[in-house]
Amino acid sequence: MGILPMSDKFPLLVVLNPNSGTKQAREVWESIVQPALNKAQKPFTLIESVAQGYTQSYFSNNIKRIIIDLVQSLSLVNDEGNITRPSTATLQIMVLGGDGTVHEIVNGVLRGVEGTAFVSNEFRPKVELSIIPTGTGNAISTSLGVNGPQDALDRFLNGNTTPLRLMSVSTKTSNNLWEISVYTVVVNSYGLHCATVYDSEEFRHLGNERFRQAAMKNIENLKQYEGQLMFYGPLQSYNRSSASFVTAINTDNDDNRNDGLDNVTASLSGPFTYLLITKQASLEPGFTPTPLAHTSDEWMDVLALQNVGRDEIIQMFGATATGQHIEQEKVEYFKAKRIEMETPTQGRLCIDGEFLTIKGGYEGRVRFEVVPDVNTQIFGVYV
Template identity: 30%
Template sequence: MERHHVLAIVNPRSGLQLGLQAANTLQTSLQQAGCQLTVITTRGPGHATHIAAAAELQNFHCIAAIGGDGTIHEIVNGLMQRSTPAQIPIAIVPAGTGNALALQYNLLSVRDAADKILRGHPTPLDVLQVTQQHSTTCCINIAGWGAATDINITAEKLRCLGRSRYSIAALLQILHPHIRPASITLDNHSLTGPFLFAVACNTRFAGHRMLLAPDARCDDGLLDVLLLRPTSRWNLLKVFQGIADGSHRNLPGIEYLQGRSITIHTSSPDPLNLDGEISGTTPITATVLPAALRLLT
């Protein structure tokens, strides 16, 4: 077997703060297989982006992203900022709360990640380019507006509750829904009127095992878009229950669409959920960049 040299970027604060433990487990597994691991621990928000943008990568087999979706988000943005496209693949080491991209590829443990580093193959990864009025960000999971943002804001305030915080935040949203007017364009198709949320998905899962977009793939060059129009609290409860297994897509008020670009305009700036982080405001345009990066799967 070829001897690999892996660059590991570790977020020690992601999820339940299991990043360093996951890094130690991965290092033991790779060393037993004769591989070398260079570990860099992030010092705060944005540091993983800086590392991925500035590191000398030519001698590494892959970048191991040890953390959650936020850590992968930063690494992806760093790689996309490089002056020449980064050909180095990303290996996902799940150590966050949601781990949506890891779930997409059934990577459930550090052992799974080590196996992909040793025996996996690079596969294309689509990236969502999200353009706001004064900035551009790259996403690999979701770009959400409305309740998708409200729930995340509430969940962050309940972080001490661990993974259950998303369910509690969703229940609070059901009790006190916030309906907003918006103008949405998906490719050349225009939709107007009040909405509860609009979410552009690159992955099937969002948050912790919420099967938001059952048909989403990360290599098809398409966005899977969910729109929810105003509905009763009872139906809203069924929608959020259905997200657990994907059965929500056929409920009243839900529109499940696909396209390559979505634009959202609102009457006033509204906050956004970009890969689980509250970042920026409307208006936005999210466009798929097909096969912009690579994953080890």
């Protein structure tokens, strides 16, 4: 009989978040996605999120079993009963939700396999995410140029993917070591952007409009946020004269507490009015704060405005739809691979729409990094 697969084709996992965005995910699933999957004879398993955090817990608790079943479906057995198992496997997950649901899946998968041999140099699965945009911002989909649920579905059926590079957010432990707190896929922010996302919860019923309402509230009562950014390793800065990124010149810095890492390349001393560290060009349709960012490359894009007033902020927002704000004098734009941040007093960071409170001073430092570990960078998205 030759070599035969041990089991049937493994199903697509479909994660449905009915509460994301304007709560359109179920309608999109029933009217567009499910009929197309049935027509394509694509088997699926539906996983419905019932509360915030459910999706992350689901994958954290079940990913090992899922990988075992996936490998089993791809293993081969010959006439003598000998089994050949693959060195890699591709898990397809379709997401009907927003960036927050993607964030939960990524962190659930990675926490579920942490400290195990389920992802290693000997066996490394790939996780391909088909994001059907039904969230509020849909930053990943917008950055990839996806024009709605049908376009996203067509891209999945065409089968082309690109890496979804993750950022890690690390904090100090009691013995002064770095520990990854969370992985992020969209944006880390401080200052006005963080305050806007935080205050937008009271306007959630307005959909995307909630961010504009919250931004207006915070601009009216504009604050400056004390803090310092330290860039380590390779750094590029946007040059308005050449309209391109150029390698930054190393600068002297009196901070010698590098924990054995590379020297500080440069620093921004603040105070910050607006600060973003992101992997996505757009955070929502019509808002492209880091227009030269790429989902799949190994850089974090950093947009900063230091100690500016209402006029400069309004001017910046007015040009973000086209990305022309990066030509404005007060806007600083960088590409970096590792950043540390320190605030003099307790501060709040926005981490993919969630919030992290950090202590003031050196002990409260936070590190942002494009994860170099190939056993963590296992995710891709359909393009």
